[in-house]
Amino acid sequence: MANETLGGSAVMAGGGRIPYKWSVLTNTTLGMLMATVNASILIISLPAIFDGLELDPLAPGNVSYLLWMLMGYMLVTAVLVVTLGRLGDMFGRVKIYNSGFAVFTVASIALALVPFGGAGGAIWLIAFRIAQGVGGAMIMANSTAILTDAFPARQRGTALGVNQVAGLAGSFIGLVLGGVLSAWNWRAIFWVSVIVGAIGTFWAYRNLQETASRRSGVKVDWWGNLTLAVGLTALLAAITYGIQPYGGHTEGWTNPMVLAGLIGGAVLLAAFAVLETRVEQPMFRLSLFKIQAVWAGNVAALLNAVARGGLQFMLIIWLQGIWLPLHGYSFESTPLWAGIYLLPLTVGFVVAGPVSGFLSDRYGAKLFATGGLVIMAASFVGLLLIPIDFSYPVFAVLLFVNGVGSGLFSAPNTTAVMNAVPADQRGVASGIRATFQNGGMVLSIGVFFSLLVAGLSSSLPGALHSGLAAQHVPDQAIAAVTAVPPVSLMFAAFLGSNPIASVLNAAGVHLPAATVGTLTGKTFLPQLLTGPFHSGLAVVFTLATVLALAGAVVSLFRGGIFIHDEVVQEQTDVEYEAA
Structure with missing residues (x-):
C-alpha cells in the first residue's frame, strides 16, 4: 500500500521514495497523452471504421457522422472544461481528475464493443466519443492545476513544458498509432484507450492526493454553467454543420438552424459574461482578466489555436488526397503514410517544448511565447509558397519549424497564466485556458474547411x-x-x-x-x-499567418515575470533545493 507523506513531498512506491511532484507529473502527463492521442487517433482510423461499419463515404448523411466522430470529442471538452475546473476548485481537483480517468476508460470499453453496423454503429460511436470527451474534459480541466499545486513556482515551467509536450505530441502519435492499429483491426484503436485508461485510473487513485485547500459554503453557479454550456454547444455545433452542404449550396451557412446556432450561441455567451458580474459566487471571476498575464496569455492561446487547429486536417488532406497518390501510394495506404510523413511536426515540438519551459522559469514567458508564434507564422508562409507537389525534405523542414514554434509558445504561455492566478482559482483558470484552446481548435476546423471548400467550389x-x-x-x-x-x-x-x-x-x-x-x-x-486545392490552401495559410502574428503582438503585452502573491511554506524551498 502506498504511504504518502505530502509534507515531505514524497510517496512510498515500490520500496523507494519518489518525490510526490514527480508522481503527479508522470500521471498527469499520461492523462494528457491519453486525452490527446484519443483526439487524433480517430482521424487516421476513420477509413477502417467506415469500412468496418459499411458506411459509404460519399453518402450525403454520412458526412455528418464523420464530422461528429471527429469534432464531438473536441466540442464537449471545449464546453465542459471551465465547469469541471470550477468543480475541481470547489470539491477537489484530484477527485474530479481521477473520476475523469474512470469515465474515459468505461466509455472506451463501450466504443470497443460497438454492437451495430451502419448508421446505428456510427451513432453509437458518436455517443460514446462524447462520453469519452466528458472524461477527457475532467482530466484536462484539472491536470494543469494539480501540476501547479505540486511544483514550486521556479519549476512550473519545466513541469508544464513536459505536460504540454505530451499533449501536442500525443495528437501526432495518435496519427501513426491509428494507422498501424486500424490496418490490423479498427476496434484495436479503442482497446488501446481502455488499457492506458485502466493503468492511469489505478495509478491516479493510488498515488494522487488532494493538496489544495477546499472551501466550505461554496455554491454552484447554475445559471453561469447553463448559459456557457448551451452557448458554446450551439455556437460550435453550428460551425460543424456550416461546413456541410445545404439546399443546393456547397456549404450550410444559410441553413436557418446554423444561423440560429451562431446567433443564439453568441447571445448566450454575452449573457454569461453579464451574469458572471452579478452572481454572488460566479463560475469564474471575470476579474481574473484584469491580470495582464491572464488576458494576454489566453487571447494569445486562442489565436494560436485557431491558427494551427485546422492545420493537421489540411496537411492530412493534402497528403492523402494529392501528394501521396501522385507519388505512387494507393488510396488505401495513404492514411498510415500521412501520419508517418507528419512526424517532423511532432519532433519539432518535442525538441522545443521542454527546453522553452525550463528557460521560461528563469527568463519569463514573453521572449519564448512571442518568438514561437513568429516562427509559426514564418512556417505558414513557407507552406504557402511551396508547390502542391512539393519536395518532401523542404516540406519536412517546414513541419519541423512549425513544431518548434508551437513548442516555444505552449509551455511558457501556460506557465505564465497559471503563475498569475490565485491558488484557489487555479482549477477554473486551467479550465478557461483549455476552453480557449479547444474552442479555438473547433473554430479553426470550421473556418479552415469553409475557406478550403469555398476555394474548391x-x-x-x-x-x-x-x-x-x-x-x-x-x-x-x-x-x-x-x-x-x-x-x-x-x-x-x-x-x-x-x-x-x-x-x-x-x-x-x-x-x-x-x-x-x-x-x-x-x-x-x-x-x-492540384490547382483548385492550392487556391483554397493559399487562403487558409494566409489567414493562419495573420492569426499567428496577431497572437505574437498580443503576447508582447503580457508583461514581465509575475507570480501571484501566496504564502510559500519553507518546505517548498527545501524540496526545490533537494530536487
Whole structure:
C-alpha cells in the first residue's frame, strides 16, 4: 500500500521514495497523452471504421457522422472544461481528475464493443466519443492545476513544458498509432484507450492526493454553467454543420438552424459574461482578466489555436488526397503514410517544448511565447509558397519549424497564466485556458474547411469537367461526378477512398476498361485537385499567418515575470533545493 507523506513531498512506491511532484507529473502527463492521442487517433482510423461499419463515404448523411466522430470529442471538452475546473476548485481537483480517468476508460470499453453496423454503429460511436470527451474534459480541466499545486513556482515551467509536450505530441502519435492499429483491426484503436485508461485510473487513485485547500459554503453557479454550456454547444455545433452542404449550396451557412446556432450561441455567451458580474459566487471571476498575464496569455492561446487547429486536417488532406497518390501510394495506404510523413511536426515540438519551459522559469514567458508564434507564422508562409507537389525534405523542414514554434509558445504561455492566478482559482483558470484552446481548435476546423471548400467550389467543377471530357467520358458520367459536393469529394479522399470510382459505380456508367483504369488510377484525380486545392490552401495559410502574428503582438503585452502573491511554506524551498 502506498504511504504518502505530502509534507515531505514524497510517496512510498515500490520500496523507494519518489518525490510526490514527480508522481503527479508522470500521471498527469499520461492523462494528457491519453486525452490527446484519443483526439487524433480517430482521424487516421476513420477509413477502417467506415469500412468496418459499411458506411459509404460519399453518402450525403454520412458526412455528418464523420464530422461528429471527429469534432464531438473536441466540442464537449471545449464546453465542459471551465465547469469541471470550477468543480475541481470547489470539491477537489484530484477527485474530479481521477473520476475523469474512470469515465474515459468505461466509455472506451463501450466504443470497443460497438454492437451495430451502419448508421446505428456510427451513432453509437458518436455517443460514446462524447462520453469519452466528458472524461477527457475532467482530466484536462484539472491536470494543469494539480501540476501547479505540486511544483514550486521556479519549476512550473519545466513541469508544464513536459505536460504540454505530451499533449501536442500525443495528437501526432495518435496519427501513426491509428494507422498501424486500424490496418490490423479498427476496434484495436479503442482497446488501446481502455488499457492506458485502466493503468492511469489505478495509478491516479493510488498515488494522487488532494493538496489544495477546499472551501466550505461554496455554491454552484447554475445559471453561469447553463448559459456557457448551451452557448458554446450551439455556437460550435453550428460551425460543424456550416461546413456541410445545404439546399443546393456547397456549404450550410444559410441553413436557418446554423444561423440560429451562431446567433443564439453568441447571445448566450454575452449573457454569461453579464451574469458572471452579478452572481454572488460566479463560475469564474471575470476579474481574473484584469491580470495582464491572464488576458494576454489566453487571447494569445486562442489565436494560436485557431491558427494551427485546422492545420493537421489540411496537411492530412493534402497528403492523402494529392501528394501521396501522385507519388505512387494507393488510396488505401495513404492514411498510415500521412501520419508517418507528419512526424517532423511532432519532433519539432518535442525538441522545443521542454527546453522553452525550463528557460521560461528563469527568463519569463514573453521572449519564448512571442518568438514561437513568429516562427509559426514564418512556417505558414513557407507552406504557402511551396508547390502542391512539393519536395518532401523542404516540406519536412517546414513541419519541423512549425513544431518548434508551437513548442516555444505552449509551455511558457501556460506557465505564465497559471503563475498569475490565485491558488484557489487555479482549477477554473486551467479550465478557461483549455476552453480557449479547444474552442479555438473547433473554430479553426470550421473556418479552415469553409475557406478550403469555398476555394474548391469555385474551380473544382470546371477542372473535373475538363479532365473527364478529355478522357471522352459521356456527359451523363461527367454530370454525376461534378454534381458531387466538393466537401464530399474531399472527405472521400480523406477517408482513403477514390471518389471517382465510387461515383461512376453509383451512376451505373459503363466505360471502356482503359478509360476506367485512367480515371480510377493514382494520379488522375490528384492532378485535377492540384490547382483548385492550392487556391483554397493559399487562403487558409494566409489567414493562419495573420492569426499567428496577431497572437505574437498580443503576447508582447503580457508583461514581465509575475507570480501571484501566496504564502510559500519553507518546505517548498527545501524540496526545490533537494530536487
